[in-house]
Amino acid sequence: xxxxxxxxxxxxxxxxxxxxxxxxxxxxxxxxxxxxxxxxxxxxxxxxxxxxxxxxxxxxxxxxxxxxxxxxxxxxxxxxxxxxxxxxxxxxxxxxxxxxxxxxxxxxxxxxxxxxxxxxxxxxxxxxxxxxxxxxxxxxxxxxxxxxxxxxxxxxxxxxxxxxxxxxxxxxxxxxxxxxxxxxxxxxxxxxxxxxxxxxxxxxxxxxxxxxxxxxxxxxxxxxxxxxxxxxxxxxxxxxxxxxxxxxxxxxxxxxxxxxxxxxxxxxxxxxxxxxxxxxxxxxxxxxxxxxxxxxxxxxxxxxxxxxxxxxxxxxxxxxxxxxxxxxxxxxxxxxxxxxxxxxxxxxxxxxxxxxxxxxxxxxxxxxxxxxxxxxxxxxxxxxxxxxxxxxxxxxxxxxxxxxxxxxxxxxxxxxxxxxxxxx
Numbered sequence: 001x002x003x004x005x006x007x008x009x010x011x012x013x014x015x016x017x018x019x020x021x022x023x024x025x026x027x028x029x030x031x032x033x034x035x036x037x038x039x040x041x042x043x044x045x046x047x048x049x050x051x052x053x054x055x056x057x058x059x060x061x062x063x064x065x066x067x068x069x070x071x072x073x074x075x076x077x078x079x080x081x082x083x084x085x086x087x088x089x090x091x092x093x094x095x096x097x098x099x100x101x102x103x104x105x106x107x108x109x110x111x112x113x114x115x116x117x118x119x120x121x122x123x124x125x126x127x128x129x130x131x132x133x134x135x136x137x138x139x140x141x142x143x144x145x146x147x148x149x150x151x152x153x154x155x156x157x158x159x160x161x162x163x164x165x166x167x168x169x170x171x172x173x174x175x176x177x178x179x180x181x182x183x184x185x186x187x188x189x190x191x192x193x194x195x196x197x198x199x200x201x202x203x204x205x206x207x208x209x210x211x212x213x214x215x216x217x218x219x220x221x222x223x224x225x226x227x228x229x230x231x232x233x234x235x236x237x238x239x240x241x242x243x244x245x246x247x248x249x250x251x252x253x254x255x256x257x258x259x260x261x262x263x264x265x266x267x268x269x270x271x272x273x274x275x276x277x278x279x280x281x282x283x284x285x286x287x288x289x290x291x292x293x294x295x296x297x298x299x300x301x302x303x304x305x306x307x308x309x310x311x312x313x314x315x316x317x318x319x320x321x322x323x324x325x326x327x328x329x330x331x332x333x334x335x336x337x338x339x340x341x342x343x344x345x346x347x348x349x350x351x352x353x354x355x356x357x358x359x360x361x362x363x364x365x366x367x368x369x370x371x372x373x374x375x376x377x378x379x380x381x382x383x384x385x386x387x388x389x390x391x392x393x394x395x396x397x398x399x400x401x402x403x404x405x406x407x408x409x410x411x412x413x414x415x416x417x418x419x420x421x422x423x424x
Contacts, residue, residue, distance in 0.1 A: 004073060030042075
């Protein structure tokens with residue numbers, strides 16, 4: 001859910017008809033449809049600010065409902081779990097701002113609700129604006145954020161394991177509910193966190209699935225060592241294969257089985273009724289309006305902490321670096337050939353390049369099948385609005401084609417979210 005627990009479908013025909021994005025109902029409808037289609041997981045993106053990097057103003061962010069307003073994803077999770085039986089529900093938690101004890105306790109509680117469906121998307125927030133909402137002047141250095149995230153994950157897992165699985169006895173005859181010898185403090189004293197423990201929730205039957213998106217060398221090392229699912233933006237088969245190979249190498253280097261890490265590439269599909277309609281839509285999107293320009297530049301400005309309003313649209317984009325989302329900035333900059341102008345980069349992205357694809361259900365299925373085979377698996381992560389029109393516009397046409405080709409499941413097993421991921 002690329003817009004998080006936020007505005008769904010703004011600017012598209014039928015926005016808001018029959019649904020209110022602020023309430024659980026449209027998301028409950030969405031996960032029912034995702035489960036009906038045989039998808040594996042539903043990630044709820046999150047961010048913690050009202051962006052005003054682009055032009056030094058929040059005007060575009062708020063006019064286009066981009067990144068704000070947005071509600072807390074953890075509050076939505078129980079509603080989604082009550083609606084599904086198999087789909088993995090994955091809220092986002094920032095290792096930059098959450099105390100690990102709070103994160104561990106929240107996730108443990110939700111996992112007990114979930115019957116093995118819960119995941120957690122660990123992010124390292126790069127926004128200075130978000131940092132300023134948590135008492136900092138600016139976000140800490142990029143690689144240091146990943147060092148903090150490594151320790152964050154380590155502490156959370158120590159807390160989950162501070163109760164042995166058989167600590168609860170519920171022995172009424174002996175008058176013993178839990179065996180105190182099987183519940184221990186963790187006494188963690190690290191560079192970023194000091195946590196005594198133990199956790200005060202019941203022991204977990206299974207730990208939540210960990211999802212992470214890391215594109216920089218440090219981010220990929222973190223994902224390979226810790227993630228069950230790595231999500232990525234990558235350009236072309238060669239870029240995807242290189243990314244997947246690097247994650248698998250990092251996993252092996254950390255002593256893990258590389259097959260236990262599923263690498264999903266972000267894709268925003270638009271399904272059309274005909275090839276002619278697809279070409280018309282591509283051409284229309286290449287004809288950039290000021291709204292399109294502002295939307296794309298506002299987004300990359302927020303994610304990179306670089307004000308793109310300062311650059312000439314018809315001049316080559318200069319070499320840029322950031323302390324924020326380094327992989328996202330690189331992906332944006334390489335949407336068009338080297339030396340391209342900023343306008344050409346925007347046109348390439350709008351016309352269906354990069355993480356966007358426009359075509360008939362058969363054309364998109366061809367792309368998924370051929371690209372997946374060339375890359376070596378493991379799958380794709382569809383991104384976009386989850387309003388009813390968008391969901392049905394994609395899944396009603398595409399899911400049956402993928403299922404006929406054996407690219408999408410037609411039923412779930414009984415092993416839970418983690419087991420489902422390993423089925424394909």
